[in-house]
Amino acid sequence: MMKQKLYLVALLCATLLGVTSCDIVDDDIKNVQTLNGTFTITGSYPDYKLIQDNGTIVYPSASNVSDITDKEGFGNHKRAQFYVNYHPEDVTTENGTNVIRNAELHDGVYLIEQKILTEAEATEAGLLKEDSIYTVKSIDSWFAYGYLTSIITASYTKEEGNIIYPSVNLYAKCTGDNAVTFTLLYNRHKTNGVDFEGTFPYSFDITSFNVPGNDSITVTLEVKDRRPSSIKVARKDFYSHAQ
Numbered sequence: 424m425m426k427q428k429l430y431l432v433a434l435l436c437a438t439l440l441g442v443t444s445c446d447i448v449d450d451d452i453k454n455v456q457t458l459n460g461t462f463t464i465t466g467s468y469p470d471y472k473l474i475q476d477n478g479t480i481v482y483p484s485a486s487n488v489s490d491i492t493d494k495e496g497f498g499n500h501k502r503a504q505f506y507v508n509y510h511p512e513d514v515t516t517e518n519g520t521n522v523i524r525n526a527e528l529h530d531g532v533y534l535i536e537q538k539i540l541t542e543a544e545a546t547e548a549g550l551l552k553e554d555s556i557y558t559v560k561s562i563d564s565w566f567a568y569g570y571l572t573s574i575i576t577a578s579y580t581k582e583e584g585n586i587i588y589p590s591v592n593l594y595a596k597c598t599g600d601n602a603v604t605f606t607l608l609y610n611r612h613k614t615n616g617v618d619f620e621g622t623f624p625y626s627f628d629i630t631s632f633n634v635p636g637n638d639s640i641t642v643t644l645e646v647k648d649r650r651p652s653s654i655k656v657a658r659k660d661f662y663s664h665a666q
Contacts, residue, residue: 459506461534461626463568463665468496473505474665476567479521481507487527501664502570502626505531534572534626537592541632545594545608555610557589558648560620562607566642566656568665569630575623577609582616593627598643601636606645630662 462473462481469485488496497503508527515522545551559577566572571593580587589611598604634640640661643653 455508455510457506457508457529459504461502461504461567461572463570464497464501464503465665468492471497473507474568476565476572479523481505481509481526482522482524483507483526483528491528491531500533500536501628502534502536502572503531504534504624532624534624535591536626536628539571539605539627539629539632540592540594542594542596545592545606550592550594550608550610555608556647557609557611557613559607559609559646562644562646562649564644566629566654566660568660569628569663571605571627571629573607573625573627575607575609575625576620577611577623578618579611579621580613580616581619582614587612587614587616589623591623591625593625595629595632597634599635601634601638602641602643603632603634604643604645604651609647630664634661 458475458479460475460477460479462475464471464473466472469488471483471488473481473483475481505528507523508529509523509525513523513525515524540548540550549555557577559575561576562573564571564573573591573593575591577589579589589609591610592608593605594608595603595605637658639655639657641653642656642661643651645651
């Protein structure tokens, strides 16, 4: 089990997401700066290399990793949101990339990680039944290092005080060379309980899905009752896990 500083996320306030940097004004830690963002976790305990989705590389100190994970490391988790403290003198630029060493993680949450499905797999699992697909209020998605990350704000249900956790799946189908459509399936498993609104962060490993062609990939994202959106994604962001 992780110490209370790190959590496996079910609900996450959307305001935690983004990338910011600011001075900490506590007199005891002057000249320390902080950033927060979404990272891919590479390496092994206690020597980890964290690669932010904007490319920044963070090396947390071994003692900090030991403390924040109760000497267990990050296990099989590969995606997380971290708040990072660092000193400006520990920042260098290497081959055009910002690198932070001796960093201190002072808070964080794991993202919910899933593999994508094919349309056949989604059909076989009964995920495409109309009565099991619900709308979402908003969705913010981006690609980095072989992951599609989606921050979903949507309704969920509590019944007799217990949260009925929704299921989120993603299936893909090719629509031609260098083109793919992802369909997000949000199932809130609605009961007769009370409705609430929550934010759910998911990171889908998309490296297993082969898109024919050799150019950048046009990705269309479909969500129930929302207008499909399309963006172009570099193949390196579609297939390459950070190392």
